[in-house]
Amino acid sequence: MGLLLSQLHESQGEPTAEANTILRSRIHRRRTARAHRRYPGPETTAGDRRPFAEAGGGREGRQSRIDAVLLTHGHGDHCVGLAEFSTGKSFEIPVYAPPDLIHFLFGFPGKSRFFSDLGRLARDYVVPHALVEEGRLELLGGLRMAGFEIDHTDRLPDGSCFPSSTYGYELEADGRRFIYTPDLGRLTDSLLKRVEGADLFMLDGTFWWDDELARISGLAKRSYELGHVPVEESMEILIGMDIGRVIYTHLNHTNPLLDPAQPMAARLREVGFEVAYDGMVLELY
Ligand SMILES: [Zn+2]
Numbered sequence: 001m002g003l004l005l006s007q008l009h010e011s012q013g014e015p016t017a018e019a020n021t022i023l024r025s026r027i028h029r030r031r032t033a034r035a036h037r038r039y040p041g042p043e044t045t046a047g048d049r050r051p052f053a054e055a056g057g058g059r060e061g062r063q064s065r066i067d068a069v070l071l072t073h074g075h076g077d078h079c080v081g082l083a084e085f086s087t088g089k090s091f092e093i094p095v096y097a098p099p100d101l102i103h104f105l106f107g108f109p110g111k112s113r114f115f116s117d118l119g120r121l122a123r124d125y126v127v128p129h130a131l132v133e134e135g136r137l138e139l140l141g142g143l144r145m146a147g148f149e150i151d152h153t154d155r156l157p158d159g160s161c162f163p164s165s166t167y168g169y170e171l172e173a174d175g176r177r178f179i180y181t182p183d184l185g186r187l188t189d190s191l192l193k194r195v196e197g198a199d200l201f202m203l204d205g206t207f208w209w210d211d212e213l214a215r216i217s218g219l220a221k222r223s224y225e226l227g228h229v230p231v232e233e234s235m236e237i238l239i240g241m242d243i244g245r246v247i248y249t250h251l252n253h254t255n256p257l258l259d260p261a262q263p264m265a266a267r268l269r270e271v272g273f274e275v276a277y278d279g280m281v282l283e284l285y
């Protein structure tokens, strides 16, 4: 199984500030006649057509097609890319999200919201699915997925979250486990229990320091206040745990990890953790 993690905008090579905010998953072996019919491939130089079934990236641009979208929460950097589907690239793509996020983006029957009003997005291009927390779903023939609530978005006095609650995702295939929490306010005990023994944990790397914005931009907002556990602290908690790979994603432009020459980047490498980059493909075999 291969997982291609990226925003819905293409970019090349280097780590970017908002890499990996929408999860695209696919399985190499899934090449059905139905897929060929629904997802015509790009023109090749010879003029023939081929399905979007091979790995993305490379000199010819993205070759993959998107089979499913898992949304974590309602902040714009995690869901506005859905609008790209309204240009007719693909059809009937399932979009999974926490129930309050589905309502926030698509509304209810008879009462639409932004995405259900945008072009023909809701009717012809994506199919919204409200998830049940911890409910296991099988996607793409062999990839199992479950969403679970994590700390990140603001909690209102009535107990709801604005603009939605936040889910992390646990994906499993061929006995391998992948936990994905790109925006994460705290490493709670229950989350630590979940990531123990996982093959891959990809998590929030927005800020290195809690006071990073004050240091670099002069803004009096702390990382924790904005719903992001700083890498400096999460890294220390994760050192020594039984996790196959730890990869930080969602780096803010102020994060010193973006410069491999910085001592923070050296420290991360020293403990064996990694920084994600846009277009990264993860093999979980
Ligand atoms: Zn967020």
Ligand SMILES: [Zn+2]
Binding pocket: 075, 077, 078, 182, 183, 250
């Ligand atoms: Zn974010």
